[in-house]
Amino acid sequence: MSAEKIDVLAYGQSKKLVTDGLSSMFTVHAAESRGDLDRISPAIAERIKGVAVNGLVSADKAMMEKFPKLEIVSSFGVGYDHVDTAFARDHNIIVTNTPDVLTEEVADVALGLLIATLREFIKADRYLRSGQWTKSNYPLTVGSLRGRTVGMVGMGRIGQAIARRLEASLVPVVYHSRRPAEGVANKHYPNLVEMAKAVDTLVVITPGGAATAKIVNAEVIDALGPRGVIVNLARGSVIDEQALIAALKDGKILGAGLDVFANEPNVPDELKALQNTVLLPHVGSASVVTRDAMDQLVVDNLRHWFSGKPPITPIPETPVKGR
Numbered sequence: 001m002s003a004e005k006i007d008v009l010a011y012g013q014s015k016k017l018v019t020d021g022l023s024s025m026f027t028v029h030a031a032e033s034r035g036d037l038d039r040i041s042p043a044i045a046e047r048i049k050g051v052a053v054n055g056l057v058s059a060d061k062a063m064m065e066k067f068p069k070l071e072i073v074s075s076f077g078v079g080y081d082h083v084d085t086a087f088a089r090d091h092n093i094i095v096t097n098t099p100d101v102l103t104e105e106v107a108d109v110a111l112g113l114l115i116a117t118l119r120e121f122i123k124a125d126r127y128l129r130s131g132q133w134t135k136s137n138y139p140l141t142v143g144s145l146r147g148r149t150v151g152m153v154g155m156g157r158i159g160q161a162i163a164r165r166l167e168a169s170l171v172p173v174v175y176h177s178r179r180p181a182e183g184v185a186n187k188h189y190p191n192l193v194e195m196a197k198a199v200d201t202l203v204v205i206t207p208g209g210a211a212t213a214k215i216v217n218a219e220v221i222d223a224l225g226p227r228g229v230i231v232n233l234a235r236g237s238v239i240d241e242q243a244l245i246a247a248l249k250d251g252k253i254l255g256a257g258l259d260v261f262a263n264e265p266n267v268p269d270e271l272k273a274l275q276n277t278v279l280l281p282h283v284g285s286a287s288v289v290t291r292d293a294m295d296q297l298v299v300d301n302l303r304h305w306f307s308g309k310p311p312i313t314p315i316p317e318t319p320v321k322g323r
């Protein structure tokens with residue numbers, strides 16, 4: 001006699017790796033959007049014990065409340081600002097994310113984006129393609145990685161991987177975070193404005209959410225000075241986007257490389273019109289190999305939990321207390 005399969009929900013755009021990985025062990029229900037979620041019958045909702053969710057939809061209170069037997073939310077991405085972790089904690093729901101498997105990939109993109117911004121790769125590429133090189137050489141770039149000091153906003157796993165790359169490139173690195181990071185020898189600035197005064201480059205790689213909303217504000221941006229460059233691979237919410245646009249327009253800083261925006265996928269026209277920005281459509285972790293590893297971890301967290309093992313990567317806010 002085979003035991004009845006546990007019901008789980010794949011919420012958000014469903015990916016083959018996830019649905020295939022789950023369907024061998026679970027009965028999988030899919031909901032792409034909030035509308036699909038609302039169409040799940042109470043009888044099915046009553047049976048769902050696990051949810052796989054991606055960053056395109058939110059696992060908020062209203063969503064989790066639909067599933068009275070929910071034990072675990074397995075979230076795609078290292079950031080989980082789309083999950084109501086306080087509600088999950090209060091209702092004994094474990095939340096997992098997908099750290100580590102994307103660390104080096106995102107750090108590669110951070111360094112690439114910084115150099116592309118400083119050395120104007122995108123503009124130079126356009127210059128070549130439009131035939132201008134045959135008439136004259138591309139102008140020398142004012143920006144260069146040489147002689148810079150980088151202030152990391154956030155020094156978690158990805159921040160440290162970026163710092164390693166910068167230091168290998170002979171760029172001094174300091175950082176701001178609420179508390180000093182364990183085992184990190186770089187100078188720590190508890191005050192972000194003070195750090196911005198001491199550096200000319202900010203690399204933003206701190207979790208999103210209320211605690212970091214608009215911490216990179218006009219005062220911080222101005223403190224960087226006219227050589228200032230800001231790279232953001234964290235969340236758009238961390239930067240005051242309007243203040244950044246104003247500073248870029250007025251030449252108060254040199255440029256910005258942005259992979260994330262306040263209201264994705266909508267990017268302000270003002271930002272797109274600027275010549276001193278490099279804008280990426282949130283692709284920090286978006287290679288096949290890394291996204292597959294993230295998807296696999298989403299699956300494995302659910303499989304582990306429902307095999308009676310602890311989840312692999314629970315977030316600190318929802319410690320595993322057992323069943």
Ligand code: 8YV
Nearest residue numbers: 054055056076077078079285
């Ligand atoms: C993903 C990310 O692009 O891991 C994160 O926190 O921002 C990215 O890796 C995002 O989760 C897509 O929804």
